[in-house]
Amino acid sequence: MNKKAAIIAGVAIIGLVGAFALTKNKNNVTPDTNVAAESTMTITHDLGETTVEKNPERVVVFDIPTLDTMEVLGIDNVVGVPTSTYPENLSKYDSDEYAKVGTVKEVDLEAIKSADPDLIIIGGRQADYYDQLSEIAPTISVSKENTDYVGSVTENINTIAELFEVEDKASEELEKVKERLNEVKELVNGKEALTVMVNEGNLSVYSENSRYALLYQGLGFKTADETIEDSTHGQTVTFEYLAEQNPEYLVVLDRGAATGGESTAETVLDNDIVKSTDAYKNGKIIYLDAYTWYINDGGLNSINIMIDDIANNIK
Numbered sequence: 001m002n003k004k005a006a007i008i009a010g011v012a013i014i015g016l017v018g019a020f021a022l023t024k025n026k027n028n029v030t031p032d033t034n035v036a037a038e039s040t041m042t043i044t045h046d047l048g049e050t051t052v053e054k055n056p057e058r059v060v061v062f063d064i065p066t067l068d069t070m071e072v073l074g075i076d077n078v079v080g081v082p083t084s085t086y087p088e089n090l091s092k093y094d095s096d097e098y099a100k101v102g103t104v105k106e107v108d109l110e111a112i113k114s115a116d117p118d119l120i121i122i123g124g125r126q127a128d129y130y131d132q133l134s135e136i137a138p139t140i141s142v143s144k145e146n147t148d149y150v151g152s153v154t155e156n157i158n159t160i161a162e163l164f165e166v167e168d169k170a171s172e173e174l175e176k177v178k179e180r181l182n183e184v185k186e187l188v189n190g191k192e193a194l195t196v197m198v199n200e201g202n203l204s205v206y207s208e209n210s211r212y213a214l215l216y217q218g219l220g221f222k223t224a225d226e227t228i229e230d231s232t233h234g235q236t237v238t239f240e241y242l243a244e245q246n247p248e249y250l251v252v253l254d255r256g257a258a259t260g261g262e263s264t265a266e267t268v269l270d271n272d273i274v275k276s277t278d279a280y281k282n283g284k285i286i287y288l289d290a291y292t293w294y295i296n297d298g299g300l301n302s303i304n305i306m307i308d309d310i311a312n313n314i315k
Helices: 003-021 064-072 088-094 109-115 124-136 146-163 167-188 214-218 239-245 290-294 302-311
Strands: 029-031 040-045 048-053 059-061 078-081 119-122 139-141 192-199 202-206 235-237 249-254 285-287
Touching: 040 139, 040 146, 048 124, 048 139, 059 064, 064 078, 064 088, 064 146, 078 109, 109 124, 119 124, 124 139, 146 167, 146 214, 167 302, 192 214, 192 239, 202 239, 214 302, 249 290, 290 302
Parallel strands: 059 078, 059 119, 119 139, 192 249, 249 285
Antiparallel strands: 029 040, 040 048, 192 202, 202 235
C-alpha cells in the first residue's frame, strides 16, 4: 500500500470508530463528543436535561431507591441524605457522617448548600424544588414512569451505573432481577388481585399503572377491577367494594407501617365483610413490606425484596 492510500485508509477507520462512539447508548443519556468533555454525560429526565461530571465526589441523594442501588453497586460518594427511617442495609445513613438535608417531602436548601454537592439526585417527591436545587448544583430526577415500571426502574439503575462507571456490575445484577421476575411471573400466571392501601381506617385501591405497577406489569397479576383510575394516591373504596370485587388475592400495604407510624392494616381488615371474601377464606391476603413498597421501591436491592413478597406468598 502506498503512503497516500495508507493515509486515506487510516482516515476512514478513524471515521468509523468516531461514528460508533457517537451512537447513543440509551434513550436518556447522551455521551459528549469532544475530548474536553469525555468525563461528562448529559442526562435527559422528566424535569429537564442536565450535564454532569462523571464520578461526582460529593452527592446529595433524596431518592431512597437510588441510595439502595448505590449501596449494591459499591458507590460511596454520598455526603447528604434526608432524615428518614432507613432499612438495615442503609442504616449507615442515620449517622452524623452524612449531612441531613431535609426530609423526603421538604428539602433544607441551606443544609444542601453547606454540604457543597457536585450533584443532587431527587425523586418525584422533591420535583417542586428542582429549579432551586439546580441553582445549587446539577440536579437530576429519577422518578419512575408507572406505565412502564420495570423499564423505568432499569433505566434509572443504568443511569446511575453509567454515571459512576460501574455498568458491568449493574448489568449482572439486573440480569438476576430479570430472571427472578420471569420465575415469579410464571408462578402468578395471571391470578386476579386487588392492591389495597390501608391508612388507619381508610382504604384505597390502585390500578395496574400505579405506583404498585410491578405487581401487574412485572409479576403477572391481573387486576380485579380494570376501571380503577390511575392515581398517585389511589381510589378510595369501602369494605363492601372489596367483597363485591372478591378477587383471588388481596395485596395489602399498611401506610402507617411504611411511614414509621402504627401498623393497623391487619386490625382494620379483621371484620366480617373482609372475612366473607375468597382471599380471606383461602389465606390469600398478602401483606407487603410496607417501607420497601411505599418509600424504597425499585432500588437494586429493594426490588428483590418486592419480588420475595410475592414469591413467598403465592399459592
